[in-house]
Amino acid sequence: MVRKTTTRRGNLTPSARMPEIQKVPSGIRGLDELTGGGLPAGRPTLVCGGPGCGKTLLAMTFLVKGARDYREPGVFVSFDERIVDLAANVSSLGFDLVELQEQKLIAMDHVVLDRQAFQETGEYDLEGLFVRLGHAINRVEAKRVVLDSIDSLFAGIPNAAVVRSELVRLFNWLKERGLSTIVTAERGETGLTRHGVEEYVSDCVIVLDHRVIEQLSTRRLRVVKYRGSAHGTNEYPFLIGRRGITVFPVTSLGLAQIASAERVSTGMADLDKMLEGKGFYKGSSVLLGGGAGTGKTSIAAHFVEAACRRGERCVFFSFEESPSQPTRNMRSLGIDLQPWIESGLLRCHSTRPSLHGLEPHLASMLEEIDDYRPHVTVVDPLSALLASGTQHQTQGMLLRLIDHLKTNGVTALFTTLQTEDDLTHLSISSIMDTWIRVLNEDVDDDVVRQLHVVKSRGMAHSTKRRVMEITEHGVRLKDEAPKSLRSQ
Incomplete structure (x- = not known):
């Protein structure tokens, strides 16, 4: 499958204009978006990076x-x-290489290089590789090729001029046959690759990075160059998950979301009033802040149950409790979420915040949102x-998450731990459509819970504090809080 991408032609005359760049979809979610349609058709793409960053998996996914x-x-x-090891490694991604080979959709070959033979025969020559590669290409009528990894092919060749000459010869051989190719290479100590020439003769260069900051790891991808095509130049987080590699080009936020006039219930009749x-606008973002034990999760459970009753799909991301804990706890309020989980309308995901860095958290959440809709x-x-991560890093991650949810029309409720002295410690309340605060007040050796709608854009709303009770029949809002409390 080949796609055409229009290039910028400037003031060239019609006879002097270059042909449009043709691209092939990589099949990797997000990568085709940031490259404007995929990798260059009939040209070589270099994928380089350190060990464990996902080079072979990216190349295999492309194939x-x-x-x-x-x-x-x-x-x-x-x-x-070895081919048997590769097949075992990628089977966890749902790739059945044996079946694909039987269907003649893929040909696999393991080339064992004997350096002693090179020393005995004299000059370095790729003719043997061309014959072997050509036979495999003809056998399946291949359109795509992966060479993994190019370092081993030229290992032990000290002459950079020879390496460059043979690389150009190899790439030209692939181009002449119109093969869309990925070549992988290890990252060098001072350059993108060990030999330092692969990036110059490749039409597209993608760098993968697996970095660890404060004991938290993050994988990132960057398109360093792409001849004849515009492309995203930032670093983008990517995830190696159960469905393969997913890239999230979300560092450029847009403000083109369509605001819906439709309303959805909060799940609490008193709060709806x-x-x-x-209730809330459909597709809006709601911030529910308060101290520990103020009932934030209980209010969120009402919201989820109401959505499930409407037949809407829900995803509940928890960073403090296992999936069974909220389900058990909410039964004391008369809310049973288990039937909705069993029906498939509700998915619960629990992850420790310290398990990953912020970008892997974001990547896995966006993957679930994109898959489940x-x-x-x-x-x-x-x-x-x-x-x-730091406060600044967390703010950036949340902005991207909120933007993605709004773009997809998802009504989102976010709870956050807030205190009287630190109401907006994440600095995201300003971008929320609705902001609700819940708090506890000590009165005569008793605790009085209160709820307060700080803001709700685009609608009239009550700004008065209401006494809130958590009962066996759910969360209930009573009369206005006494003035003695409201003044505190």
Whole structure:
């Protein structure tokens, strides 16, 4: 499958204009978006990086998705790993290399390089590789090729001029046959690659990085160059998950979301009354802040249950409790979430904030949202993510998450731990459509819970504090809080 991408032509005359750059979809979610349609068709792409950053998996995904989804057979030539080991490694991603080989959609070859033989025969020559590669290409009528890894092919060759000459010869051989190729390479100590020439003769260069900051790891991808095509130049987080590699080009936020006039219930009739009797706007973002034990999760459970009763899909992300804890706890309020989980309308995901860095957290959440397409999402609590990064980093991650949810029309409720002295410690209340605060007040050796709608854009709403009670029949709002409390 080949896509055409229009290039900028400037003031060239029609006869002097260059042809449009053709691209092939990589099959990797997000990568085609930031490259404007995929990798260059019939040209070599270099994928480089350190050990464990995902080079082979990215290349294999390009090959398998091309054969399986776009009917473009491919050839994978390994200079390091045995084919049986590669097949076992990628089976966890749902890639059945044995079946694809039986269907003649993929040809696999492990080339064992004997350096002693090179020394005995004299000059370095790739003719043997061309014959072997050509045979594999003809056998499956390949359109895509992967060479993993190019370092092993040229290991022990000290002459940089020879390496460059043979690389150009190899790439030209692939170009002449119109093969869309990925070549992987290890990152060098001072340059992108060990030999320092691969990046110059490649038409597209992608750098993968696996960094660890304060004991938290994050994988990132950057398109260093792409001849003849515009492309995203930032670093983008990517996730190696159960469905393969997913790239999230979310560092450029837009403000083109469509604001819906439709309303959805909060799940609490008393709270709906405070919001014109109709609840939140569909696709809006709601911040529910308060101290520990103020009932934030209980209010969120009402919201989730109401959505499930409407037949809407919901995702509940928890960073402090296992999936079974909120389910058990909410039964004391008369809310049973288990039937909605069993029906498939509600998915609960629990992760310790310290398990990953912020970008892997964001990547896994966006992957779940994109796969499940929920109508409603709850994140409980946002403040727990501060354990995975600095305040500034957490703010940036949350801005991207909120932007993604708004873009997809998902009604989102975020709980966060807030105190009287630190009401907006994440500095995100200003971008929320609705902000609700809950708090506890000590009165005569008793605790009085209160709820206060700080703001709700686009609708009339009550700003008075209401006494809140958590009962066996759910959360209830009573009369206005006494003036003695409201003045505190």
